[in-house]
Amino acid sequence: MLGVKKALGPRVASLARQVHTPSFQVFRDVPPLRELRNQLQRSDRTVGFVPTMGALHQGHLSLIRQAAAENTDVFVSVYVNPTQFGVNEDLSSYPRTWESDVEKLEKLNGEFEQSSLPPSGRITAIFAPTGQVMYPTLPPASAIDGAGSFVTITPLATKLEGASRPVFFRGVATVCTKLFNIVKPNRVYFGQKDVQQCAIIKRMVKDFHIDVDVRIGSTMREADGLAMSSRNVYLGSRRRAVGPVLSEALRAAEATFKSGKLGRKDILGAANTIVDDKLSEQRSLSPSKRALFEVDYISLADPDTLDEIEQVDPSKGAILSGAVKMLPVEEPQANEDLGAGGGSIPVRLIDNIIFKPSS
Ligand SMILES: Nc1ncnc2c1ncn2[C@@H]1O[C@H](COP(=O)(O)OP(=O)(O)OP(=O)(O)O)[C@@H](O)[C@H]1O
Numbered sequence: 001m002l003g004v005k006k007a008l009g010p011r012v013a014s015l016a017r018q019v020h021t022p023s024f025q026v027f028r029d030v031p032p033l034r035e036l037r038n039q040l041q042r043s044d045r046t047v048g049f050v051p052t053m054g055a056l057h058q059g060h061l062s063l064i065r066q067a068a069a070e071n072t073d074v075f076v077s078v079y080v081n082p083t084q085f086g087v088n089e090d091l092s093s094y095p096r097t098w099e100s101d102v103e104k105l106e107k108l109n110g111e112f113e114q115s116s117l118p119p120s121g122r123i124t125a126i127f128a129p130t131g132q133v134m135y136p137t138l139p140p141a142s143a144i145d146g147a148g149s150f151v152t153i154t155p156l157a158t159k160l161e162g163a164s165r166p167v168f169f170r171g172v173a174t175v176c177t178k179l180f181n182i183v184k185p186n187r188v189y190f191g192q193k194d195v196q197q198c199a200i201i202k203r204m205v206k207d208f209h210i211d212v213d214v215r216i217g218s219t220m221r222e223a224d225g226l227a228m229s230s231r232n233v234y235l236g237s238r239r240r241a242v243g244p245v246l247s248e249a250l251r252a253a254e255a256t257f258k259s260g261k262l263g264r265k266d267i268l269g270a271a272n273t274i275v276d277d278k279l280s281e282q283r284s285l286s287p288s289k290r291a292l293f294e295v296d297y298i299s300l301a302d303p304d305t306l307d308e309i310e311q312v313d314p315s316k317g318a319i320l321s322g323a324v325k326m327l328p329v330e331e332p333q334a335n336e337d338l339g340a341g342g343g344s345i346p347v348r349l350i351d352n353i354i355f356k357p358s359s
């Protein structure tokens with residue numbers, strides 16, 4: 001185990017000193033973390049675990065708040081897992097904001113200390129492992145035929161997000177298996193924004209008899225409906241203004257469902273109209289002003305199998321979801337806010353709404 005100062009380097013160490021004594025331990029390796037976990041086990045404390053890839057925002061913090069309300073101790077992992085990125089995806093540019101992540105977690109612990117709402121747990125440990133720790137035998141492989149020890153959950157992992165990102169859920173299931181084995185949490189917390197990831201984790205826990213309770217937190221949004229996401233920092237102002245199109249489209253589809261229509265054509269038709277109108281509007285603008293995007297999918301699927309459905313069965317409900325790729329900014333303007341990556345990185349936005357089964 002590293003003290004927070006040693007783990008963070010001199011700049012953050014001095015920052016941490018200014019704030020107050022670090023309120024959690026930072027672990028880079030497994031054995032010291034296991035030692036702490038075993039101590040907690042012996043004193044009947046419960047661990048809620050929130051896996052993240054860092055670049056923390058209010059979505060992550062809401063999961064941590066939920067974990068603190070339901071456990072005495074919260075463990076958070078910060079690890080950008082290479083095996084869930086395809087070979088042409090944004091692994092190298094993925095936002096890494098360790099210093100501000102630690103500040104946010106410190107602030108949150110301060111909030112928990114002040115809280116009068118019982119019971120309130122606190123963040124006890126951050127696990128920020130190296131690649132060598134997480135993949136001890138072979139360097140991690142992202143190619144589809146790459147060698148390594150992997151967990152695969154098929155056919156769930158091949159649908160929707162998996163159709164566009166073929167190694168994504170293999171990487172997620174693999175790293176989550178490792179993390180669950182290391183942390184041995186009582187409860188794990190995932191965000192509904194990544195609805196297919198939630199379905200895959202639940203299936204993995206069931207099929208492998210993993211002794212953990214999977215808890216899902218609701219999607220945190222910006223004021224205009226855009227789902228919060230670490231990758232939103234790539235958008236810049238032009239693409240940011242168009243990004244809410246996906247949540248608007250899903251809300252229109254939901255309104256159609258709530259008006260009593262159960263058929264795919266009606267429900268998805270409402271979403272597609274919003275998306276098509278927005279795209280026409282943007283195409284009519286000059287390349288120096290517009291933000292173009294491609295729709296990867298807008299889906300109405302069975303909540304268990306994720307297969308596309310023609311009709312919502314009210315007793316089962318459905319998952320309405322979508323993915324849109326914001327294309328690189330054309331003809332950037334002087335002084336334009338282009339976001340991280342200078343507007344050149346395509347940004348995949350995902351979102352969903354769950355139609356709950358009627359009781
Ligand atoms: N807006 C959100 N509301 C609630 N939970 C969220 C939100 N965004 C992410 N999460 C959850 O936080 C956990 C960690 O996600 P991750 O670190 O990949 O952040 P992210 O914002 O989803 O990043 P990315 O841009 O890579 O999708 C996941 O369980 C994810 O579902």
Ligand SMILES: CC(C)(CO)[C@@H](O)C(=O)[O-]
Binds near residue numbers: 053176
């Ligand atoms: C669950 C996860 C931390 C695994 O790397 C990641 O997929 C994420 O942040 O959603």
Ligand code: BAL
Binds near residue numbers: 194
């Ligand atoms: N939130 C999911 C992580 C990813 O897109 O790689």
